[in-house]
Amino acid sequence: MILSYMKIKVELEGRDFIEVECEGDSHSSPGRVLKVTHVGCAEFMDMMQKMKRHFGADISKWPVPEGNDHSSILLREMVLRLRGEWKFPYQEDEVCHCRTISTHAVDQAIIAGAHTPEVVTRQTSASTACGTCRPEVQKIINYRLKSA
Ligand code: FES
Ligand SMILES: [Zn+2]
Known part of the structure; x- marks a missing residue:
């Protein structure tokens, strides 16, 4: 049942x-x-x-x-x-408030191959103003990627 x-x-x-x-x-x-x-x-x-x-x-x-x-x-x-072990490090819907870039958009870019903040910025325009979202972007990258 x-x-x-x-x-x-x-x-x-x-x-x-x-x-x-x-x-x-x-x-x-x-x-x-x-x-x-x-x-x-x-x-x-x-x-x-x-x-x-x-x-x-x-x-x-x-x-x-x-x-x-x-x-x-x-x-x-x-x-x-x-496994109940998924602990995504950032919970808000929007990660870059200056450019109104969603967490989802940044995450999708990372999955697709944007593996540094620079590339994420180039592809999504996140972190192109005040820059305070950059550590959050880095956190998401770190969580998504396995370091060698
Ligand atoms: S919050 Fe992303 S550049 Fe300001
Ligand atoms: Zn594919």
């Missing part, structure tokens, strides 16, 4: 996503995985297939991927979410 049900989606918008349907609700950590859907580029699909071959169908049992390519970054978020 399924007591509760939730969906978790991680994505690089317009490119790749993983959606997991599982037991649980927003007040508890995710429970048993019921269904996994993933769509994306060749590299992303290839990674998902390899992981499935090595570690089985239950994505919640997969190891946390180490890479900083966009596919690994997305899968890392999903595995950590399923």
